[in-house]
Amino acid sequence: MELSAAWAIAKKDILxxxxxxxxxxxxxxxxxxxxxxxxxxxxxxxxxxxxxLIAITILFSASSIEPVSIPIERRMKTFDRLxxxxxxxxxxxxxxxxxxxxxxxxxxxxxxxxxxxxxxxPILHIAPLVLGLILTSxxxxxxxxxxxxxxxxxxxxxxxxxxxxxxxxxxVSGVFIPLNQIPAVGRFITYxxxxxxxxxxxxxxxxxxxxxxxxxDIAMLLIFILLFQFAANLLYRKFNE
Amino acid sequence: xxxxxxxxxxxxxxxxxxxSHVDFTVSEGETFGFLGPNGAGKTTTIRILTGIxxxxxxxxxIFGKDIVRETIAARKQIGIVHETSNIYTDLTAWQxxxxxxxxxxxxxxxxxxxxxxxxxxxxxxERRDDHTKGFSKGMKRRLxxxxxxxxxxxxxxxxxPTSGLDVQSNLIIRDVIRDLNEQGVTVFLTTHNIEExxxxxxRVAIINRGRIAAIDSPERLKKTIQSVQSVEVAxxxxxxxxxxxxxxxxTVSEVIKQGDKFRLITEDPPTVIDxxxxxxxxxxxxxxxxxxxxxxxxxxxxxxxxxDIRTKGVKTVD
Numbered sequence: 001m002e003l004s005a006a007w008a009i010a011k012k013d014i015l016x017x018x019x020x021x022x023x024x025x026x027x028x029x030x031x032x033x034x035x036x037x038x039x040x041x042x043x044x045x046x047x048x049x050x051x052x053l054i055a056i057t058i059l060f061s062a063s064s065i066e067p068v069s070i071p072i073e074r075r076m077k078t079f080d081r082l083x084x085x086x087x088x089x090x091x092x093x094x095x096x097x098x099x100x101x102x103x104x105x106x107x108x109x110x111x112x113x114x115x116x117x118x119x120x121x122p123i124l125h126i127a128p129l130v131l132g133l134i135l136t137s138x139x140x141x142x143x144x145x146x147x148x149x150x151x152x153x154x155x156x157x158x159x160x161x162x163x164x165x166x167x168x169x170x171x172v173s174g175v176f177i178p179l180n181q182i183p184a185v186g187r188f189i190t191y192x193x194x195x196x197x198x199x200x201x202x203x204x205x206x207x208x209x210x211x212x213x214x215x216x217d218i219a220m221l222l223i224f225i226l227l228f229q230f231a232a233n234l235l236y237r238k239f240n241e
Numbered sequence: 242x243x244x245x246x247x248x249x250x251x252x253x254x255x256x257x258x259x260x261s262h263v264d265f266t267v268s269e270g271e272t273f274g275f276l277g278p279n280g281a282g283k284t285t286t287i288r289i290l291t292g293i294x295x296x297x298x299x300x301x302x303i304f305g306k307d308i309v310r311e312t313i314a315a316r317k318q319i320g321i322v323h324e325t326s327n328i329y330t331d332l333t334a335w336q337x338x339x340x341x342x343x344x345x346x347x348x349x350x351x352x353x354x355x356x357x358x359x360x361x362x363x364x365x366x367e368r369r370d371d372h373t374k375g376f377s378k379g380m381k382r383r384l385x386x387x388x389x390x391x392x393x394x395x396x397x398x399x400x401x402p403t404s405g406l407d408v409q410s411n412l413i414i415r416d417v418i419r420d421l422n423e424q425g426v427t428v429f430l431t432t433h434n435i436e437e438x439x440x441x442x443x444r445v446a447i448i449n450r451g452r453i454a455a456i457d458s459p460e461r462l463k464k465t466i467q468s469v470q471s472v473e474v475a476x477x478x479x480x481x482x483x484x485x486x487x488x489x490x491x492t493v494s495e496v497i498k499q500g501d502k503f504r505l506i507t508e509d510p511p512t513v514i515d516x517x518x519x520x521x522x523x524x525x526x527x528x529x530x531x532x533x534x535x536x537x538x539x540x541x542x543x544x545x546x547x548x549d550i551r552t553k554g555v556k557t558v559d
Binding site: 015083240241 | 254291294295313316327328331332340341343344346388
């Protein structure tokens, strides 16, 4: 029952929001330009750069749907439909996150396929790639839903807060700067970033080696998903008061 | 079993006491009006009764289910028509209905049957597959009501259902409310349209400043303020008739100009009628129409909310 209602919420978001211009810009084009700005001219091989591009694509695309859709729904009062329906807040949060998750999976295939077709980048291990795509996408989709709990009717308010977190994450999570080259002071933040573990897991598929064990990456991503899910549930309850 | 039991509901937002020990019950099959000025606590009460927000004190039960502890079970019994026509304008009428049905766990065959019936009932069948962005205000309101009924609720919350609508939509919605009531559906109606509440409701509650000021049937409420009777008169006069002139007529306490008519508030209509006829003769004016009126539900509302007067015989709650 709860899952089917959550799926109904996700389907509704897919129909309404996937092709909204601000979501295409923030979820698909923004990560591409971010990557080009930092990657063009660097000597690394495509097999090193492609996992990073996939990771930041997921970070931006997965967390872009709810920060736009939920404030709009607050303004249109359609969000009241979701929070007054006979379903739990967990199902609402899960359903909202599912739309970001599916959007991100679709967008992540662009750099993935581009890597194979344009650069012939080999994928050494499929399992960490699949798990990395799924868990990282869901983790950041839930993070987007968490930020969207802030009670505003303006997507810009949430995007501003979200970018304060998303942009620094790129630099402390081993996407552009390898983890072993990050100063000890910044290492602590590295461990607190879910992107660190998502990027590490995707790197495992391409490089065959990881900074952490894939099991640690998987466990940490699952912990972040649960943390974001429960925090989102609490905040939506608090702000509905 | 009561459809709604509100037991000493209170809600505090910081220092603001939005609701203070609100008590009422609504019987199954009853149409219950909930009236009050803006900011009186109507929306807060609905948000508590539908489980969106929790009371600071007190409890509420929907068909015996505690709305805080058994929220989902309670919500399964209700349909909600929010004040704003909160439909998804990027979806079609049909997609809006099916989405709401899925949220309310209505099975596929049942939701398609019910959706078709509701579109027919509300005169929207021909626009079924159109995006609702282009719908008129009345069509959006009718679709909102259809969405509130998709789960065949036993209790329907209607928040300002006919506010600012065209005549056709108004009539359709009023007919549907009457039919629902005949089918035994309990209706909880909030409205600014006091005449609508007067015509549709078995009982009304008037809430003011977070407290219930009175609960009773519209007719019993009106009887409590018999002092607010009036004489409505229209003149054909060579010189304009002024409010100040009519205020001089004995026993008239207030004169209200309503279009081409004057409403003279009084405790003694016969004396006022005599005074009006004498006034007309002195001014060489003709009385085109003259009617005596009893107190309206609006008079009760104004007394209880605007003037804050407690009247005898009404079940008041301090």
